[in-house]
Amino acid sequence: MNKSRRDFLKKAGMTLLGASGARFVILGIADAEHLPDSGGSGVRRRWAIAIDTEKCASQGDCTACIDACNAEHNIPRIDNPEEEIKWIWKERAKAVFPHQLGNDSPRTLRDREIPVLCNHCENPPCVRVCPTQATWKRDDGIVMMDQHRCIGCRYCIVGCPYGARSFNFRDPRRAIDKLRSDYPTRTRGVVEKCTLCAERLAIGAQPACVEACEATCGAMVFGDLANPDSAIGRLVRTTLTMRRKPELGTEPKVHYKL
Amino acid sequence: MYDGAKIITGLAVFGAMVTLPAWYGWAGGSHGDAPELAPPAHGEHCVESVEFMRSSHMQLLNQWRDQAIRRGSRSYRSSSGETYKISLTGTCLDCHQAKAEFCDRCHNYMGVQPTCWNCHVEPTGVKP
Amino acid sequence: MLEKALDGGRGYWAWVCTLLALIGLGFVAYLHQFNNGLTVTGLSRDVPWGFYIAQFTFLVGVAASAVVLVLPYYLHDFKAFGKLVVLGEFLAISAVIMCMLFIFVDMGQPMRVVNVILFPTPHSLMFWDMTVLCGYLVLNVLISRVTFRAEIQELPPRPWIRPIIILSVPWAVSIHTVTAFLYSGLAARPFWESAVLAPRFLASAFSAGPAILIMLALLLARITAFDVGDKALHRLSTIMLYAMLANLFFVAMEFFTVFYSSIPEHTHHFRYLFSGLEGAHRLVPWMWFSLILGTGCAIGLLVPRLRHQRSSLAFLSAGIVLAIWIDKGLGMVVGGFVPSPLGAVTEYWPTLPEVGISTGIYAIGALILTGLYKIALSERAVI
Ligand code: SF4
Ligand code: SF4
Numbered sequence: 001m002n003k004s005r006r007d008f009l010k011k012a013g014m015t016l017l018g019a020s021g022a023r024f025v026i027l028g029i030a031d032a033e034h035l036p037d038s039g040g041s042g043v044r045r046r047w048a049i050a051i052d053t054e055k056c057a058s059q060g061d062c063t064a065c066i067d068a069c070n071a072e073h074n075i076p077r078i079d080n081p082e083e084e085i086k087w088i089w090k091e092r093a094k095a096v097f098p099h100q101l102g103n104d105s106p107r108t109l110r111d112r113e114i115p116v117l118c119n120h121c122e123n124p125p126c127v128r129v130c131p132t133q134a135t136w137k138r139d140d141g142i143v144m145m146d147q148h149r150c151i152g153c154r155y156c157i158v159g160c161p162y163g164a165r166s167f168n169f170r171d172p173r174r175a176i177d178k179l180r181s182d183y184p185t186r187t188r189g190v191v192e193k194c195t196l197c198a199e200r201l202a203i204g205a206q207p208a209c210v211e212a213c214e215a216t217c218g219a220m221v222f223g224d225l226a227n228p229d230s231a232i233g234r235l236v237r238t239t240l241t242m243r244r245k246p247e248l249g250t251e252p253k254v255h256y257k258l
Numbered sequence: 259m260y261d262g263a264k265i266i267t268g269l270a271v272f273g274a275m276v277t278l279p280a281w282y283g284w285a286g287g288s289h290g291d292a293p294e295l296a297p298p299a300h301g302e303h304c305v306e307s308v309e310f311m312r313s314s315h316m317q318l319l320n321q322w323r324d325q326a327i328r329r330g331s332r333s334y335r336s337s338s339g340e341t342y343k344i345s346l347t348g349t350c351l352d353c354h355q356a357k358a359e360f361c362d363r364c365h366n367y368m369g370v371q372p373t374c375w376n377c378h379v380e381p382t383g384v385k386p
Numbered sequence: 387m388l389e390k391a392l393d394g395g396r397g398y399w400a401w402v403c404t405l406l407a408l409i410g411l412g413f414v415a416y417l418h419q420f421n422n423g424l425t426v427t428g429l430s431r432d433v434p435w436g437f438y439i440a441q442f443t444f445l446v447g448v449a450a451s452a453v454v455l456v457l458p459y460y461l462h463d464f465k466a467f468g469k470l471v472v473l474g475e476f477l478a479i480s481a482v483i484m485c486m487l488f489i490f491v492d493m494g495q496p497m498r499v500v501n502v503i504l505f506p507t508p509h510s511l512m513f514w515d516m517t518v519l520c521g522y523l524v525l526n527v528l529i530s531r532v533t534f535r536a537e538i539q540e541l542p543p544r545p546w547i548r549p550i551i552i553l554s555v556p557w558a559v560s561i562h563t564v565t566a567f568l569y570s571g572l573a574a575r576p577f578w579e580s581a582v583l584a585p586r587f588l589a590s591a592f593s594a595g596p597a598i599l600i601m602l603a604l605l606l607a608r609i610t611a612f613d614v615g616d617k618a619l620h621r622l623s624t625i626m627l628y629a630m631l632a633n634l635f636f637v638a639m640e641f642f643t644v645f646y647s648s649i650p651e652h653t654h655h656f657r658y659l660f661s662g663l664e665g666a667h668r669l670v671p672w673m674w675f676s677l678i679l680g681t682g683c684a685i686g687l688l689v690p691r692l693r694h695q696r697s698s699l700a701f702l703s704a705g706i707v708l709a710i711w712i713d714k715g716l717g718m719v720v721g722g723f724v725p726s727p728l729g730a731v732t733e734y735w736p737t738l739p740e741v742g743i744s745t746g747i748y749a750i751g752a753l754i755l756t757g758l759y760k761i762a763l764s765e766r767a768v769i
Contacts, residue, residue: 082732153494155568
């Protein structure tokens, strides 16, 4: 009790320092203690995913990545599209890259169904707008969700330019096919989204979608963009990849090869 | 000022009404029988002393929560120097397997409704 | 002072009981939402904010509009507003309380709403909106109490209140500006991403607010012996008129910029609202009705005779309120979400529980306002 009171006073005081100064300090509290992922060596990681959409499309209606994510994270299956929960799913390329693909682009490209997920933006608007820091950016670039803190105001959904976030309009428990006990479900009234499998990264595993994709065609590459010698670092530096709506300055970290 | 007597009587009736459950319990003598909690399935001792856990497990769990989710560090060093993995279902419930006879029984007795289990899943794998 | 609110005739009590009944219904509807989640509303993945947030936005404007009385009266010594100022402040108090309730019922996890205070986050506009709204409530309670006390005791108000009154002027502007920033700072939603949004919000607020005050004043003149006087009404109707003209001007600016530049992301939203998109056109009749009604009333108000006659003034004010309410309370929020960032067109319409809860909140506001006006008029011994 006492501790949280002190915390509150401390933060209230910082608030008075003014917007920019306080922003720095308060984010500092959340991020200061180094994550195992960011390593003690002072190396800053920048986790990212690259998706080769042509390879992906060669697998037809493959949903290996989606199924793996849904099972991994106790994602409910809600049939009403207005209330669906989605961390990773497929969208038509024309909707994902409306500026790059016009009516005269190759049909196979326009109509290609490509996986979309949270882009773990370098400069995430969802984090900027959240009034409780229930969503925030970790040192390793992952945009995390703290479902314990979220008040369900949905401002982050309004602020995300990619439709990457889902809100629990109802209790999700009842809509989960196979409940697994080593990952929590969510409760009614909170927002959720892809966390890049932070819980798997913590034990040195790859994100579930990437692992599942590797077992089929290997269209997804996961790694540390800050390391130019990583597979993804080389890929992004040597091939033309695209990111969604780069003009907004959010600096997405999911790269697509069309 | 005006109608002081009426106001005081009203307040007294109100006070009596809102404290009724307490009086009821007291009169029925139900405050005596503390619930019997199921002993842990295995393990010598808890991550901290029994007294501390009894009074402050909520604060400890909050601390674990923030450390694991917000700071991404999932190991806890207890005051006796041992290291534990931070996990409600993996560490706590590994010993306290009978949630219904341990957590729930005392929470029911105390009349508190923690929201942990709205999300965290009891490791039996069956739907609640 | 407060006991004056509990002393009234049959009409008064019938009105209070009606409001209480509506509040009760709203409460039942809220329990339904509380137990089942926001699935009982018409909101969806693509339209995550709807009726509640729109009402909030409209009411912030109503609250801010008290400044159109405070500024002329205290800073320019416009005496004719003397009897009216406290009524404007009371309206602001009730409007701010309704704002807070609308935000509260919109939360997915209402029990955690204190997290906004426990983890203050200055880079979130929502944090600032909450801060300025709370501050505005405190300011108005304090100012109305101190000045009204002084008036009843026939003493000049305490001198220390004057700087606070002056502070309340920019503060009123700030609450609606910050509310506009909630929307206009989002790269994700081109419909709101416009620097003219805050000025437009203020203009529509300074029109709808005085319109509500005029209607309240005319109503009081009918059912009580309290009359604010023609001079105050004339001035208020002039403010309402010019603010509405400014609002329409800003709307025209939006139209020009959006359609002449023809950037698809920007035109889509306006097309959805005014001509429909991909067969979805639920709001089209509403938007046209609002635009025509608002323009028509502004033209009507330009005619001095219509503006000065009480019966026509009442009608025109009602038209202005309705036009702005449709614009802000229906179109403004939903229009920003259609189409979605992925180009999906999902329409929204409030459900019965949503309307019930909103009615309940408006009834709470009306009850607060009734009580406060009752006190004001009883103390002045006009009823
Ligand atoms: S994609 Fe959306 S949810 Fe993910 S970090 Fe970017 S803005 Fe936030
Ligand atoms: S819904 Fe939750 S995560 Fe999103 S902005 Fe609100 S509090 Fe933050």
